[in-house]
Amino acid sequence: MARRNDHSPDELRRLALDAARRLVAEEGLRGLTVRRVAERIGYAPGTLYNLFANLDELVLRLNAETLDRMAEALAAAAACPPMERAAALVEAYFDRIEAEPFAWGVLFEHRLPAGTALPDWYGARLDRLIGIAVAALEPLMTAWPVLERRRAIVAMWAGLHGISTLAVGSKLALVGPGDPRALGRLLVSRVIAAGPP
Amino acid sequence: MARRNDHSPDELRRLALDAARRLVAEEGLRGLTVRRVAERIGYAPGTLYNLFANLDELVLRLNAETLDRMAEALAAAAACPPMERAAALVEAYFDRIEAEPFAWGVLFEHRLPAGTALPDWYGARLDRLIGIAVAALEPLMTAWPVLERRRAIVAMWAGLHGISTLAVGSKLALVGPGDPRALGRLLVSRVIAAGPP
DNA sequence: GCAGAGTTTTGAACGGCGTTCAATATGTGC
DNA sequence: GCACATATTGAACGCCGTTCAAAACTCTGC
Numbered sequence: 405m406a407r408r409n410d411h412s413p414d415e416l417r418r419l420a421l422d423a424a425r426r427l428v429a430e431e432g433l434r435g436l437t438v439r440r441v442a443e444r445i446g447y448a449p450g451t452l453y454n455l456f457a458n459l460d461e462l463v464l465r466l467n468a469e470t471l472d473r474m475a476e477a478l479a480a481a482a483a484c485p486p487m488e489r490a491a492a493l494v495e496a497y498f499d500r501i502e503a504e505p506f507a508w509g510v511l512f513e514h515r516l517p518a519g520t521a522l523p524d525w526y527g528a529r530l531d532r533l534i535g536i537a538v539a540a541l542e543p544l545m546t547a548w549p550v551l552e553r554r555r556a557i558v559a560m561w562a563g564l565h566g567i568s569t570l571a572v573g574s575k576l577a578l579v580g581p582g583d584p585r586a587l588g589r590l591l592v593s594r595v596i597a598a599g600p601p
Numbered sequence: 602m603a604r605r606n607d608h609s610p611d612e613l614r615r616l617a618l619d620a621a622r623r624l625v626a627e628e629g630l631r632g633l634t635v636r637r638v639a640e641r642i643g644y645a646p647g648t649l650y651n652l653f654a655n656l657d658e659l660v661l662r663l664n665a666e667t668l669d670r671m672a673e674a675l676a677a678a679a680a681c682p683p684m685e686r687a688a689a690l691v692e693a694y695f696d697r698i699e700a701e702p703f704a705w706g707v708l709f710e711h712r713l714p715a716g717t718a719l720p721d722w723y724g725a726r727l728d729r730l731i732g733i734a735v736a737a738l739e740p741l742m743t744a745w746p747v748l749e750r751r752r753a754i755v756a757m758w759a760g761l762h763g764i765s766t767l768a769v770g771s772k773l774a775l776v777g778p779g780d781p782r783a784l785g786r787l788l789v790s791r792v793i794a795a796g797p798p
Numbered sequence: 799g800c801a802g803a804g805t806t807t808t809g810a811a812c813g814g815c816g817t818t819c820a821a822t823a824t825g826t827g828c
Numbered sequence: 829g830c831a832c833a834t835a836t837t838g839a840a841c842g843c844c845g846t847t848c849a850a851a852a853c854t855c856t857g858c
Contacts, residue, residue, distance in 0.1 A: 408807075408853075432715050438845060448808045450847080459845065506715075512766060513712055518629050522771065530772060556791075559764070559784040562773065566763020567756070569709060574719065575727060576759065587756040594753075594795040595788065605836075606825070635816060645837045647818080656816065 417455050417465075419445045424466050425507060433510045436463070463514050464526055470507045471529040474500050475536055482540035489540055490596055494564070494588045501568050509572045512565075537561055545596055556595055563591045614652050614662075616642045621663050622704060630707045633660070660711050661723055667704045668726040671697050672733055679737035686737055687793055691761070691785045698765050706769045709762075734758055742793055753792055760788045 411419065423444040427436045438459050442449040456462040474497070481496035482489060501508045516522065538557050545553045570576040571584040608616065620641040624633045635656050639646040653659040671694070678693035679686060698705045713719065735754050742750045767773040768781040 434714060451807060513710055515710055555779045559787045562764040562767050563760030563788055567759040570759050582752050590756045591760055595791045598791040598795040648836060
């Protein structure tokens with residue numbers, strides 16, 4: 405069989421990624437298998453290997469789209485008056501995660517085999533995200549020297565990831581009071597206000 | 602076959618966890634399988650199911666020990682003059698992670714099947730860890746109201762986890778300058794110094 | 799219409815996985 | 829020695845990711 409002509413390769417990739425996203429939303433990374441994706445889109449497992457090098461690449465593509473969605477949410481939130489901007493970004497960040505907690509979890513749960521590096525197109529997504537945060541927050545950090553601002557923003561960024569990761573894995577509730585959003589607000593507002601050491 | 606009497610059940614669990622830790626150190630979570638652990642300790646795969654309910658429990662036990670080691674490292678670092686304590690804790694934290702980066706990664710990479718809660722004995726480990734940080738740092742946070750201190754410490758704690766997770770998965774280098782330790786120091790020192798919003 | 803070339807799709811096959819469980823080998827107490 | 833209890837085994841099951849020769853399809857040139 406070949407060229408069923410139902411779908412172009414790009415359409416097939418779209419179908420596969422949508423099916424994968426749905427599987428992840430339902431059961432997390434453990435529920436995402438090549439065979440199940442294939443079944444959901446009505447093709448044989450082998451077909452997926454024409455579209456992606458292997459399951460790892462499919463997961464990376466899925467994660468890239470998750471990052472893109474976050475980037476759009478943050479960019480939209482950044483378009484507000486400077487005074488409210490930091491708070492708006494934090495809210496948008498957690499809104500996005502709560503909309504798709506499993507997909508966000510996969511971002512950290514998935515690791516490439518030892519020795520395999522993340523592809524460039526994936527790194528570009530991370531860059532874009534941090535770039536949005538830097539552009540939005542830098543002007544607010546009047547207490548910081550210009551050259552230190554990016555570093556501080558990366559620290560906040562990583563800090564938010566930590567909070568959200570622990571929250572998604574329900575390892576945060578065990579440890580203390582306060583919802584993740586409050587912790588995120590705390591972290592970001594304190595670092596912005598504090599100024600350098 | 603039965604009662605080979607080479608090892609008591611507790612000794613067997615010890616052997617299995619040691620083998621598991623070595624496998625993780627070599628290849629990460631992907632390299633940790635029931636069959637390989639069994640092979641390394643010279644028993645059949647089925648035997649491991651007398652010692653652990655399943656592979657998930659084995660991983661949780663391994664993670665619990667990883668948390669215990671971190672707790673000991675932090676407790677040791679906290680026994681220093683208050684002025685140096687925050688910095689000492691951050692250094693000890695990253696020292697520990699660098700000693701076993703793969704094992705630390707497994708802490709976040711591993712998720713239980715959807716719907717399964719973390720067991721109590723695991724939560725106790727998390728509690729002990731955060732308790733050590735709270736006891737060590739609370740006295741330093743003179744700018745914070747007493748009731749807010751724990752919340753702020755949890756936020757820092759989660760923030761450090763974010764930094765270390767991104768660093769271990771090499772998703773941090775892609776995004777900005779500065780080594781993880783510097784970001785950790787920045788986060789902790791700024792929150793401690795800042796005082797509440 | 800048709801033949802052949804060129805692709806896409808298939809599905810069986812492979813080795814490995816977690817997990818179960820009847821059968822078995824080894825102890826212990828009599 | 830013998831029966832009881834238990835720790836251990838390893839084959840079996842159903843799943844997994846991945847490969848690849850064969851098959852099914854489309855397209856081209858006639």
